[in-house]
Amino acid sequence: MEKKVRLKVFRYNPLEDDKPHYEIYEVPYVEGARVLDLLNYVREHLDSTLTYRWECRAGQCGSCGMMINGKAALACQTLLSPEDKEIVIEPLPVFPVIKDLVVDVEKCVRKILKVRPYVHRGSPYKRPEVMYQWEIEEVKPLRECIECWCCVSMCPVVKVAWDVYGGPVVMNSIAKAALDRRNVFDHILLAFLEGLNACTQCAMCKEVCPKEIDIPEKAVGRMRYIAYNKRNLLRPDHRFVVESLRRNYNPLGELAESRGNCFGEWSGLPSLNVPIAKEDAEVLYFAGCMASWREQTVARATATLLKLAGVNFTALGPYERDCGSVLFRLNDMELAQSFALYLKDILKKFKNVHTIVTSCAGCYRTFKVDYPMRLGIELGAEILHSSELFNRYLKEGALSVKDGLNFKATYHDPCHLGRHVGVFDPPREIIRALGIDLQEMLNGRYREKSLCCGAGGGVRSGFREVAREVAAYRIREDVPKEVSIAIHTCPFCYFNFEDAVKIKSFKLMNVDLTELLVAAVMGPEASKVIGKERYEAITRPSAT
Numbered sequence: 001m002e003k004k005v006r007l008k009v010f011r012y013n014p015l016e017d018d019k020p021h022y023e024i025y026e027v028p029y030v031e032g033a034r035v036l037d038l039l040n041y042v043r044e045h046l047d048s049t050l051t052y053r054w055e056c057r058a059g060q061c062g063s064c065g066m067m068i069n070g071k072a073a074l075a076c077q078t079l080l081s082p083e084d085k086e087i088v089i090e091p092l093p094v095f096p097v098i099k100d101l102v103v104d105v106e107k108c109v110r111k112i113l114k115v116r117p118y119v120h121r122g123s124p125y126k127r128p129e130v131m132y133q134w135e136i137e138e139v140k141p142l143r144e145c146i147e148c149w150c151c152v153s154m155c156p157v158v159k160v161a162w163d164v165y166g167g168p169v170v171m172n173s174i175a176k177a178a179l180d181r182r183n184v185f186d187h188i189l190l191a192f193l194e195g196l197n198a199c200t201q202c203a204m205c206k207e208v209c210p211k212e213i214d215i216p217e218k219a220v221g222r223m224r225y226i227a228y229n230k231r232n233l234l235r236p237d238h239r240f241v242v243e244s245l246r247r248n249y250n251p252l253g254e255l256a257e258s259r260g261n262c263f264g265e266w267s268g269l270p271s272l273n274v275p276i277a278k279e280d281a282e283v284l285y286f287a288g289c290m291a292s293w294r295e296q297t298v299a300r301a302t303a304t305l306l307k308l309a310g311v312n313f314t315a316l317g318p319y320e321r322d323c324g325s326v327l328f329r330l331n332d333m334e335l336a337q338s339f340a341l342y343l344k345d346i347l348k349k350f351k352n353v354h355t356i357v358t359s360c361a362g363c364y365r366t367f368k369v370d371y372p373m374r375l376g377i378e379l380g381a382e383i384l385h386s387s388e389l390f391n392r393y394l395k396e397g398a399l400s401v402k403d404g405l406n407f408k409a410t411y412h413d414p415c416h417l418g419r420h421v422g423v424f425d426p427p428r429e430i431i432r433a434l435g436i437d438l439q440e441m442l443n444g445r446y447r448e449k450s451l452c453c454g455a456g457g458g459v460r461s462g463f464r465e466v467a468r469e470v471a472a473y474r475i476r477e478d479v480p481k482e483v484s485i486a487i488h489t490c491p492f493c494y495f496n497f498e499d500a501v502k503i504k505s506f507k508l509m510n511v512d513l514t515e516l517l518v519a520a521v522m523g524p525e526a527s528k529v530i531g532k533e534r535y536e537a538i539t540r541p542s543a544t
């Protein structure tokens with residue numbers, strides 16, 4: 001029997017239809033076929049009214065960008081797999097629909113034209129003009145852009161604040177000129193005013209770009225470097241962050257000596273007696289600033305779980321300093337390096353430490369990616385996120401679940417843990433081991449396609465409203481309706497979600513995975529760690 005593929009295609013003619021609908025087409029499966037071939041089959045054999053754009057069939061003209069199973073992609077480059085039974089095809093979001101899969105990109109084109117996306121020449125200029133190889137290498141990938149708009153349609157900031165942030169193609173267009181030595185126009189200032197610092201650096205644009213252009217690093221990151229280091233262009237809130245990091249070693253304005261207080265007597269609960277700067281420790285728990293001051297139950301739960309697993313560990317308490325994550329995003333490399341060197345240096349005191357465990361996805365990415373790749377600094381220990389370590393302990397039996405948690409919940413993949421480093425399974429394995437019925441985020445936005453919470457890249461500190469609106473969008477659009485609890489593995493995402501919940505009055509409880517784990521491992525005794533009220537709320541979310 002001939003094998004068929006079901007195409008579920010978005011149909012809408014704004015001139016005739018009240019609202020969009022989906023049409024189902026059965027199309028023969030042919031090995032090597034691409035989504036565009038299926039659409040062409042539909043048009044030629046089943047429905048000649050279906051409207052979409054295409055031209056080159058070679059991934060070069062950029063005209064066939066559309067949503068394919070929830071991800072923006074070129075139809076002419078998306079191969080069918082033999083496992084494909086149904087493919088959902090929709091127009092690129094954020095743009096108005098002209099008809100079916102054809103969208104109106106005029107708004108984006110106008111934004112690009114506004115930023116003068118070409119090299120402005122001084123006059124007179126002398127020939128020959130030399131462009132060095134490294135300069136060519138810098139702009140070459142940016143010039144690969146075929147304006148397919150896939151990145152724009154998936155950018156979380158564009159979805160909620162396109163007036164504040166020009167978006168990935170605009171940043172790419174500015175960078176092409178700004179990084180060209182022949183250019184005499186102040187494109188860096190233009191980028192700054194177009195929201196250069198409002199990009200969360202979530203890397204969704206890179207994930208969907210058919211040319212794999214690394215806009216967050218090569219366009220946004222590079223221009224931020226120049227803006228910060230050469231032009232002194234910094235938002236006032238970011239100035240505060242940097243100054244606080246210089247004086248207090250944290251970006252929050254908290255006094256340095258209060259770091260680690262969360263392990264002591266806290267909120268009427270007894271001290272956890274967490275070892276601080278224990279020299280013979282084998283595992284270093286790096287709590288990070290968000291768990292140290294903003295979501296302290298995360299630090300308390302994590303330290304308790306390490307104790308319960310019988311680990312010879314230490315926290316650093318007041319000796320801990322920031323990981324430098326936000327400095328890498330703002331591109332203050334000198335200050336970032338000082339934090340990396342401080343940690344590297346202090347580790348010399350703990351000769352037996354073979355593992356560093358973090359609560360925060362941002363610290364994790366910073367130690368794992370930014371220190372070695374951008375500074376050439378290796379910490380000389382295995383870097384693990386707490387979800388990786390505790391999943392290991394559950395499998396080995398060092399931790400065991402006493403009270404299973406019997407409810408439905410969703411999970412938010414933090415960009416820094418998931419898309420940036422590829423940690424997707426350990427949190428999910430723990431969630432299932434706890435007995436929780438995991439409902440993935442809607443619209444296919446989980447794992448690699450997870451939507452950013454809006455806080456990263458310095459956006460939370462520089463553009464609070466934008467960060468909150470992105471989190472609100474994420475909650476409104478993606479959290480399954482039957483779910484009242486969202487599980488986090490990053491206290492920064494957790495904090496930003498929580499802010500959106502409070503301001504927008506969503507009925508959603510945010511909880512860190514370690515809070516759930518400590519509750520499941522200890523039962524009601526966990527009240528001594530995270531508080532009775534919190535314990536009861538997170539173990540019986542439907543009752544709250």
Ligand code: SF4
Pocket residue numbers: 151154155156157158167168198199200201202203204205206215216
């Ligand atoms: S990194 Fe994220 S926020 Fe920045 S342009 Fe890309 S998709 Fe948008």
Ligand code: SF4
Pocket residue numbers: 144145146147148149150151152168169172205208209210211212213
């Ligand atoms: S940067 Fe990539 S995804 Fe964005 S428009 Fe250009 S080619 Fe398309």
Ligand code: FES
Pocket residue numbers: 053054055056057058059060061062063064065074075076077
């Ligand atoms: S048809 Fe030209 S990029 Fe797909």
